[in-house]
Amino acid sequence: MDTNKAGEMAIRQKYKEKFMRYFFFLIATVSVVILLMITLFLFMEGLPIFNQVSVNSFIFGKYWYPTSDPADFGIFPLIMGSLTITLLSALMAIPLGVMTAIYLAEMASYRLREIVKPVVELLASLPSVVIGFFGMVIVAPFLQDTFDIATGLNIFNASLMLAFMSVPTICSLSEDAIYSVPVSLKEASLALGATPLDTIVRVTLPASISGISTAVILGMSRAIGETMVVLMVAGGAAMIPTSIFDPARPLPASIAAEMAEAPYRGDHYYALFAIGVVLFVFTFFFNLVADHISNKYRQVGEATL
Amino acid sequence: MKKSKILFYGVMGLVFFMGANYVWAGKITIKGSTTVLPIAQKLAEAYMKEFPDTRISISGGGSGNGIKAIIDGTTDIADSSRFIKDKEVKLAVEKGRYPVPFSIAYDCIVPVVHPSNSVSDLSLAQLKAIYKGEIKNWNQVGGPDRKIVVISRDTSSGTYEVWEKKVMKKERVFPGALLQASNGTVLQAVANNKNAMGYIGLGYMNSSVKALTVGGVVGSEKTTLDATFPVSRPLYMFTNKWPTGDVSKFIKYALHPEKGQQLVRNAGFIPLY
Numbered sequence: 001m002d003t004n005k006a007g008e009m010a011i012r013q014k015y016k017e018k019f020m021r022y023f024f025f026l027i028a029t030v031s032v033v034i035l036l037m038i039t040l041f042l043f044m045e046g047l048p049i050f051n052q053v054s055v056n057s058f059i060f061g062k063y064w065y066p067t068s069d070p071a072d073f074g075i076f077p078l079i080m081g082s083l084t085i086t087l088l089s090a091l092m093a094i095p096l097g098v099m100t101a102i103y104l105a106e107m108a109s110y111r112l113r114e115i116v117k118p119v120v121e122l123l124a125s126l127p128s129v130v131i132g133f134f135g136m137v138i139v140a141p142f143l144q145d146t147f148d149i150a151t152g153l154n155i156f157n158a159s160l161m162l163a164f165m166s167v168p169t170i171c172s173l174s175e176d177a178i179y180s181v182p183v184s185l186k187e188a189s190l191a192l193g194a195t196p197l198d199t200i201v202r203v204t205l206p207a208s209i210s211g212i213s214t215a216v217i218l219g220m221s222r223a224i225g226e227t228m229v230v231l232m233v234a235g236g237a238a239m240i241p242t243s244i245f246d247p248a249r250p251l252p253a254s255i256a257a258e259m260a261e262a263p264y265r266g267d268h269y270y271a272l273f274a275i276g277v278v279l280f281v282f283t284f285f286f287n288l289v290a291d292h293i294s295n296k297y298r299q300v301g302e303a304t305l
Numbered sequence: 306m307k308k309s310k311i312l313f314y315g316v317m318g319l320v321f322f323m324g325a326n327y328v329w330a331g332k333i334t335i336k337g338s339t340t341v342l343p344i345a346q347k348l349a350e351a352y353m354k355e356f357p358d359t360r361i362s363i364s365g366g367g368s369g370n371g372i373k374a375i376i377d378g379t380t381d382i383a384d385s386s387r388f389i390k391d392k393e394v395k396l397a398v399e400k401g402r403y404p405v406p407f408s409i410a411y412d413c414i415v416p417v418v419h420p421s422n423s424v425s426d427l428s429l430a431q432l433k434a435i436y437k438g439e440i441k442n443w444n445q446v447g448g449p450d451r452k453i454v455v456i457s458r459d460t461s462s463g464t465y466e467v468w469e470k471k472v473m474k475k476e477r478v479f480p481g482a483l484l485q486a487s488n489g490t491v492l493q494a495v496a497n498n499k500n501a502m503g504y505i506g507l508g509y510m511n512s513s514v515k516a517l518t519v520g521g522v523v524g525s526e527k528t529t530l531d532a533t534f535p536v537s538r539p540l541y542m543f544t545n546k547w548p549t550g551d552v553s554k555f556i557k558y559a560l561h562p563e564k565g566q567q568l569v570r571n572a573g574f575i576p577l578y
Contacts (some may be wrong), residue, residue, distance in 0.1 A: 043391075056378055063480065064480070065460065066460055066464075067460045067466070067469075068460075068475070068477055077480065122354075136490075136493060136494070136497070137493070137497065140497055140498070140499045141493075143500070144497075144498060144499075144500075150452040150454045150497070151454045151483065151498055151500065151501070152498050152549070153483060153494060153498075232487060232490065233485045235484070236459075236483050236484025236485065237480060237481050237482055237483050237484065238480045238484070239480035239481050247481075247483050249484060251486075256486065257459035257484060257486040258459050258460060260339075260367030260369065260370055261367055262369050263369050263372075263373075263390055263392060263393060264369060264372075264373035264376070264393075264396075265396075266392060
């Protein structure tokens with residue numbers, strides 16, 4: 001009797017576990033399938049534009065006049081706008097983010113770290129529309145008056161706002177990477193007579209370079225896909241920028257501004273989806289690189305004997 | 306156990322009852338242009354006050370999306386700040402739907418500059434030259450020696466279409482023009498930049514910017530209706546086929562000189578009469 005009951009319970013347990021496994025498999029599949037379907041939809045709605053214009057003249061065309069007659073679908077100015085803004089914001093955000101991370105992980109007292117890190121992470125939760133509004137109403141007039149430029153809604157302003165947004169990502173992830181460098185590595189370096197600065201530059205940073213690179217690339221991929229901020233503060237001129245104080249129109253801003261009024265399944269509609277495809281390729285590439293770096297340069301195990 | 310069962314049936318009953326209520330009452334869906342949205346909202350509020358058994362749901366999304374909803378049959382009324390395009394008519398007919406336009410108000414689009422700007426009048430030709438990028442400095446049109454920052458709307462907005470048709474005469478706005486995605490942000494951008502010029506719907510006009518006269522004509526209700534102000538347009542509501550029932554009642558309400566048209570004026574637009 002007793003053994004029977006125990007057996008029954010074991011079987012029940014087994015079914016339960018089997019059920020749980022399928023259940024979680026199903027859940028995991030759902031998100032993958034949804035992602036695949038969105039990608040498929042994106043390509044299905046974007047590709048028809050290439051019946052009208054060649055891929056070459058779409059990517060490298062210099063004029064974006066989707067509604068005039070005849071229309072021009074050249075997104076080169078938009079791509080340049082996106083790349084310039086992303087690069088400039090990376091130039092601002094990387095030193096700021098990584099140095100903050102080094103300070104927090106290596107130099108700050110435990111207490112300070114416990115206060116500053118959540119605050120930096122909180123920055124990431126600021127809605128982008130708030131940052132955009134800040135850039136438009138406070139930063140733009142300030143830039144106009146200080147640098148005596150025609151408009152404060154420009155590449156510099158947009159990059160600055162995007163840097164604000166990517167610093168938390170970069171800082172938080174880099175800090176985790178630096179903090180998790182094995183103490184024995186640092187101790188070995190210090191024991192060999194290296195100064196703390198040497199240790200940070202020559203030992204800690206190289207050991208955590210994979211984590212830092214991933215952080216940087218994820219931060220940048222957030223910046224290139226960010227829509228609201230660039231729509232509000234980049235100015236939106238669809239021309240190839242010649243200075244950092246020129247207005248520019250990044251890819252996501254174009255989609256956001258024009259999609260609502262584009263005639264359904266018209267050329268303009270297809271072109272906007274094709275921009276979405278280009279954007280998808282960019283972020284996909286960024287994530288691939290991040291993945292590759294984090295695998296290749298991973299610090300494996302402790303280097304102790 | 307029993308209590309929760311009673312509660313469950315109670316809730317189910319209530320849901321059923323309310324659901325049935327929805328079916329019996331008239332229901333109107335309105336979708337489309339964000340320009341027409343404030344008019345539609347005011348109309349719906351007043352209409353539901355007068356006919357409490359009708360439920361009206363309104364959403365924005367743009368003229369294109371509104372007309373698309375008419376084509377797909379997902380809305381009763383589509384708001385639009387432009388006339389329907391040939392392609393869209395063809396698509397609708399293919400699906401067995403016949404969009405019928407009702408002009409419900411006029412919109413007047415006014416060029417605006419920063420209040421500190423000494424320029425107060427531009428001709429249509431000057432406006433065109435500025436937006437083509439040929440006139441680059443305010444001193445070329447009698448203003449101070451400052452670069453002109455040209456602010457335009459996204460190329461697919463109804464406001465841009467009117468500007469393109471009436472001012473640009475189908476020529477292109479130069480690529481260096483800044484883009485803003487709504488009347489509100491144009492206002493914001495012009496109010497914050499003493500070099501800027503933009504254009505907005507008369508309904509959005511406030512004292513943070515200065516309205517320019519076009520060829521000596523002030524943009525106003527009177528000049529729009531007597532067709533002396535050159536940059537104006539009608540706003541539409543589209544229905545599928547000639548409207549019947551509640552939709553017909555709603556459209557009639559919108560066109561009523563003492564009811565709907567008063568609300569049009571309250572929303573900052575120009576009534577038909």
